Amino acid sequence: xxxxxxxxxxxxxxxxxxxxxxxxxxxxxxxxxxxxxxxxxxxxxxxxxxxxxxxxxxxxxxxxxxxxxxxxxxxxxxxxxxxxxxxxxxxxxxxxxxxxxxxxxxxxxxxxxxxxxxxxxxxxxxxxxxxxxxxxxxxxxxxxxxxxxxxxxxxxxxxxxxxxxxxxxxxxxxxxxxxxxxxxxxxxxxxxxxxxxxxxxxxxxxxxxxxxxxxxxxxxxxxxxxxxxxxxxxxxxxxxxxxxxxxxxxxxxxxxxxxxxxxxxxxxxxxxxxxxxxxxxxxxxxxxxxxxxxxxxxxxxxxxxxxxxxxxxxxxxxxxxxxxxxxxxxxxxxxxxxxxxxxxxxxxxxxxxx
Amino acid sequence: xxxxxxxxxxxxxxxxxxxxxxxxxxxxxxxxxxxxxxxxxxxxxxxxxxxxxxxxxxxxxxxxxxxxxxxxxxxxxxxxxxxxxxxxxxxxxxxxxxxxxxxxxxxxxxxxxxxxxxxxxxxxxxxxxxxxxxxxxxxxxxxxxxxxxxxxxxxxxxxxxxxxxxxxxxxxxxxxxxxxxxxxxxxxxxxxxxxxxxxxxxxxxxxxxxxxxxxxxxxxxxxxxxxxxxxxxxxxxxxxxxxxxxxxxxxxxxxxxxxxxxxxxxxxxxxxxxxxxxxxxxxxxxxxxxxxxxxxxxxxxxxxxxxxxxxxxxxxxxxxxxxxxxxxxxxxxxxxxxxxxxxxxxx
Numbered sequence: 001x002x003x004x005x006x007x008x009x010x011x012x013x014x015x016x017x018x019x020x021x022x023x024x025x026x027x028x029x030x031x032x033x034x035x036x037x038x039x040x041x042x043x044x045x046x047x048x049x050x051x052x053x054x055x056x057x058x059x060x061x062x063x064x065x066x067x068x069x070x071x072x073x074x075x076x077x078x079x080x081x082x083x084x085x086x087x088x089x090x091x092x093x094x095x096x097x098x099x100x101x102x103x104x105x106x107x108x109x110x111x112x113x114x115x116x117x118x119x120x121x122x123x124x125x126x127x128x129x130x131x132x133x134x135x136x137x138x139x140x141x142x143x144x145x146x147x148x149x150x151x152x153x154x155x156x157x158x159x160x161x162x163x164x165x166x167x168x169x170x171x172x173x174x175x176x177x178x179x180x181x182x183x184x185x186x187x188x189x190x191x192x193x194x195x196x197x198x199x200x201x202x203x204x205x206x207x208x209x210x211x212x213x214x215x216x217x218x219x220x221x222x223x224x225x226x227x228x229x230x231x232x233x234x235x236x237x238x239x240x241x242x243x244x245x246x247x248x249x250x251x252x253x254x255x256x257x258x259x260x261x262x263x264x265x266x267x268x269x270x271x272x273x274x275x276x277x278x279x280x281x282x283x284x285x286x287x288x289x290x291x292x293x294x295x296x297x298x299x300x301x302x303x304x305x306x307x308x309x310x311x312x313x314x315x316x317x318x319x320x321x322x323x324x325x326x327x328x329x330x331x332x333x334x335x336x337x338x339x340x341x342x343x344x345x346x347x348x349x350x351x352x353x354x
Numbered sequence: 355x356x357x358x359x360x361x362x363x364x365x366x367x368x369x370x371x372x373x374x375x376x377x378x379x380x381x382x383x384x385x386x387x388x389x390x391x392x393x394x395x396x397x398x399x400x401x402x403x404x405x406x407x408x409x410x411x412x413x414x415x416x417x418x419x420x421x422x423x424x425x426x427x428x429x430x431x432x433x434x435x436x437x438x439x440x441x442x443x444x445x446x447x448x449x450x451x452x453x454x455x456x457x458x459x460x461x462x463x464x465x466x467x468x469x470x471x472x473x474x475x476x477x478x479x480x481x482x483x484x485x486x487x488x489x490x491x492x493x494x495x496x497x498x499x500x501x502x503x504x505x506x507x508x509x510x511x512x513x514x515x516x517x518x519x520x521x522x523x524x525x526x527x528x529x530x531x532x533x534x535x536x537x538x539x540x541x542x543x544x545x546x547x548x549x550x551x552x553x554x555x556x557x558x559x560x561x562x563x564x565x566x567x568x569x570x571x572x573x574x575x576x577x578x579x580x581x582x583x584x585x586x587x588x589x590x591x592x593x594x595x596x597x598x599x600x601x602x603x604x605x606x607x608x609x610x611x612x613x614x615x616x617x618x619x620x621x622x623x624x625x626x627x628x629x630x631x632x633x634x635x636x637x638x639x640x641x642x643x644x645x646x647x648x649x650x651x652x653x654x655x656x657x658x659x660x661x662x663x664x665x666x667x668x669x670x671x672x673x674x675x676x677x678x679x680x681x682x683x684x685x686x687x688x689x690x691x692x693x694x695x696x697x698x699x700x701x
Contacts, residue, residue, distance in 0.1 A: 060541040166629045196398035197568060198626035201612040205623060223541060229619035249619060254696040265697070267546040271571035271613045273594045279546055 056232030394573030585641025592669030
């Protein structure tokens, strides 16, 4: 790995699932020569996670966020594309590489109530990854980690069991368990969404502090834009398997370009009775991920629908400063770029409209 | 407070357990909902807000009981109603409920139209055709396609099921709807649409609403008045504007600042340490005292009485130091004087 490699890089990663389950359907497909129907849960997705960066992924349920996370973890084999960790492709990993990868990439799950073993004490929960990876440790290492995630006094928490902890404390234990192996990347799957508001704030603050203190990078997945903005440097907006817009957090919130991003932001309730919010105008729900429309997948709900939306939009950089990409036909001149191969931003792989 | 539709006065609700260590779920709760008002009840999980909803329609678990205080609906005391009195006088006709998990509240093996017919059979003298026609009208009100009234619930998505539930809640033209976390299971865009429908009902249907949620922003945006609960006690009640502008209970103050506001991503979120007590004993203290940065020894010596907030109508805080809060919590009360919303200019 060279020093300039990003920690984690996804290059046009696909994850498709086959829907066929019954024998009859399989025979029909064979006879009529149709391919099996695919759920394109993650489709041609690019993402680069730099050292010490927090990338947020937001989208509605069913947009493929969790599939993305599982694919990155190696729980699913990608159907296409390449996942590179510290410059090396995971498809070339052997068994010991995978073990090393699992030490360096840790996950914090959504539900702290079910992700801790009820029969493991806090000490054993946090020691387990160290034992699996043959790392020497002392009790004081565990206590130190507990103090860092805000479980003080550590000597009291270390012998407790999950049923003696509140939801927020459980999530802190889960975070300590993820950090104890000194990882490079943390994958966080809505870590605060099951918690009460008062605890949610402290977990968000904790994640913020820890990424700075430990120098880890993080992919933070959520459906809630208002919490994502507290943690993430960059936000990726995902819609039905594709990233439709990506920009630095403030830029995305203050000046969204994609109609879907605009709708998401307009739908967030504002905790202020004096604020008159304009409600989003889009209707309906995401379509069926099996029979997805050709071209732009958002077109069925889009208030700005045009004829050209039947073609797949390219990623463009409307500001021309390389800090944003948006996949929407509104933001490029189709005639001027017809036949052109390179992206204006120069940095992304071209996608010729199909 | 001229014409309340629902009044809670010093209500205690207790769950009995076999071993005798009862749970004191709600203690000395008082608030009232005016006619045509949307009333928000916020608090964290376990604070007793759903217990209150259950008590209103007589739906407490068999070991739960209103042990003292009065619940008045349209002036009549209902806390001691029997099951049949609730069925005849209150449930659905007067007060209907939009439950939290719509997915589990519709009969999965019955067409929606048949569920409406069933409801009409027990509560009205409508014929079958009339019953279906009424559902058809309501489907239009909540934005569902009329052609789908003969569908089964599983053919609907989560948002559509939630709308169907709202249609059923309106079916017998109640005066009060209790919405228990009506949008928690939904995505933001769908949540916004459902709340928009719920809001629309207010004028067209002449309805009052008790909206129970943990999401204070939903209450601030959509309700007229509200109560904040903590650990089985009502902490503060008043109009949403008063509670927002002049919160006087420490929990209400901190809760507001703990809530993420997408307009100000740089704001430090307030953290409320600790957790509420277990409520296994008689509650003769302020349940927030252990988490409160301004707690005094007296806070643990007796349950606080309501203090009227000077200058506001019907704005009360159950805190012995409510008068001093403006000074004590000054740093929390004016955090964003020079902050600018990053959403400005895009709308």
